[in-house]
Amino acid sequence: MNVFSSFGANYSFKFVLRVIFARNGYFFQKKLVNFLKKKYQGKVILTYKCREAIELGLLSLALPKESFVAICSISCQEVIGAIKQAGLNIEYLDIGKEGLNFSASVLKRALAKNLKIKAVLIQNTLGYPCEIENIAKICRKNSLVLIEDLAHCVGCKYENGIEAGSMGDMVVLSFSQNKILDVTAGGALIFKKPFRVILPKKEPDLKRQLVDRINPVCMYLSKSFYPLYLLFQKLVFFSKPFTKIGDGIHQLPGWYCSLVLYKLNNLDYELSHRREIAGIYAKLIDKDILSAKLVSQISLSANFRFPVFVPKKEELISYLALYGIFLDDTWFKGTALTLPTHINISAKKSKEISFLINKWIDNVSDLRS
Numbered sequence: 001m002n003v004f005s006s007f008g009a010n011y012s013f014k015f016v017l018r019v020i021f022a023r024n025g026y027f028f029q030k031k032l033v034n035f036l037k038k039k040y041q042g043k044v045i046l047t048y049k050c051r052e053a054i055e056l057g058l059l060s061l062a063l064p065k066e067s068f069v070a071i072c073s074i075s076c077q078e079v080i081g082a083i084k085q086a087g088l089n090i091e092y093l094d095i096g097k098e099g100l101n102f103s104a105s106v107l108k109r110a111l112a113k114n115l116k117i118k119a120v121l122i123q124n125t126l127g128y129p130c131e132i133e134n135i136a137k138i139c140r141k142n143s144l145v146l147i148e149d150l151a152h153c154v155g156c157k158y159e160n161g162i163e164a165g166s167m168g169d170m171v172v173l174s175f176s177q178n179k180i181l182d183v184t185a186g187g188a189l190i191f192k193k194p195f196r197v198i199l200p201k202k203e204p205d206l207k208r209q210l211v212d213r214i215n216p217v218c219m220y221l222s223k224s225f226y227p228l229y230l231l232f233q234k235l236v237f238f239s240k241p242f243t244k245i246g247d248g249i250h251q252l253p254g255w256y257c258s259l260v261l262y263k264l265n266n267l268d269y270e271l272s273h274r275r276e277i278a279g280i281y282a283k284l285i286d287k288d289i290l291s292a293k294l295v296s297q298i299s300l301s302a303n304f305r306f307p308v309f310v311p312k313k314e315e316l317i318s319y320l321a322l323y324g325i326f327l328d329d330t331w332f333k334g335t336a337l338t339l340p341t342h343i344n345i346s347a348k349k350s351k352e353i354s355f356l357i358n359k360w361i362d363n364v365s366d367l368r369s
């Protein structure tokens with residue numbers, strides 16, 4: 001079977017059936033809210049996507065209109081769109097050459113230049129922890145709102161041993177496609193402070209919910225039949241996320257919540273699988289294209305993806321595609337290429353990918369020029 005890093009890569013046959021037959025009901029929303037409330041110790045609001053949770057959270061802060069939110073320079077379009085939709089500006093913080101997160105000193109320098117930064121969103125990119133203690137200290141000192149976005153990093157631990165989601169004034173989660181807690185769509189906002197939140201009233205329409213029910217089975221089938229994969233990529237309705245900027249903020253229907261609860265109950269197993277696969281890549285792949293710092297953080301990381309740093313990465317992507325390994329890394333600029341660690345990547349497959357990458361490196365003599 002072909003290997004994908006996104007496009008429904010997380011799904012197993014059992015899971016796609018579970019999605020089709022997932023039961024609906026308010027009971028599941030209540031159960032998920034209680035679970036998250038206990039885990040993250042705050043007021044929980046469920047939304048249809050994480051981007052909606054970010055927008056809702058920022059709107060609830062009622063910051064002055066010209067305020068800035070500081071984010072990682074490699075943030076995805078959905079996060080950027082949510083901040084703009086809340087009427088706020090963005091300060092991009094540099095992550096350095098082989099980093100994944102901005103440092104506390106980069107944040108400090110940005111604050112010295114831009115007094116309108118009022119909130120800071122950290123994302124622990126690809127599951128790798130940022131310098132949270134120093135960042136949180138700076139936020140406290142400057143009365144900035146600290147937002148922990150757990151879309152990549154649910155279950156990751158910081159260097160101080162504390163789990164991500166315990167340090168921010170606000171926490172957001174994603175249950176959308178390709179994330180660790182992927183149930184096709186979903187998000188959550190958790191407030192640690194008494195902000196006034198306007199609760200979402202409407203659910204996503206039934207047509208969209210139907211697409212979310214059948215999308216995983218289509219993606220699952222297309223993994224073993226490449227022309228079907230190409231066809232689904234052309235069907236915007238299937239391959240593109242539903243909510244565009246301005247679509248509003250929606251409640252999360254009960255059936256998505258029942259699937260999130262299932263995923264949360266299996267999270268420890270999933271994280272240990274991802275850790276094992278990241279460990280194999282770290283051990284086998286040529287050290288010249290690895291970051292020693294990130295490798296040392298594998299035991300803390302949620303290992304959403306495993307990063308290698310290669311000039312000419314498009315050539316490596318094309319090379320791996322010849323062997324049925326399709327890496328989709330369009331949002332990651334620069335030399336970083338991310339390898340899949342999800343539940344459908346076996347230890348054997350990760351060894352095969354490592355072997356192919358090393359072989360490609362051997363054949364590209366001017367790789368490091």
Ligand SMILES: Cc1ncc(COP(=O)(O)O)c(C=O)c1O
Pocket residue numbers: 048049050051052076078079123149151152173174175176177186187241
């Ligand atoms: C760090 C981060 N947060 C949030 C999102 C958006 O999540 P959702 O698709 O649930 O809106 C993304 C991108 O998908 C992301 O990379």
